[in-house]
Amino acid sequence: MNQKMPTIKINNQDYDTDTLPDAAKQQLQMLALTDAEIKRVQTQLAIGQTAQNA
Numbered sequence: 001m002n003q004k005m006p007t008i009k010i011n012n013q014d015y016d017t018d019t020l021p022d023a024a025k026q027q028l029q030m031l032a033l034t035d036a037e038i039k040r041v042q043t044q045l046a047i048g049q050t051a052q053n054a
Contacts, residue, residue, distance in 0.1 A: 007014050008028070017028060 007016050009015075017025065020028070
């Protein structure tokens with residue numbers, strides 16, 4: 001994945017993600033993937049709860 005990543009803010013300090021070490025970039029990518037998976041699972045849960053209530 002060679003996407004340009006945005007500037008991030010950690011503890012009120014902005015960081016240009018293009019200048020972060022590769023290990024930090026990988027951690028940010030894993031965090032983004034984890035967030036996406038959480039949202040996917042939450043959607044699946046909502047679908048299941050709707051079906052259960054119907």
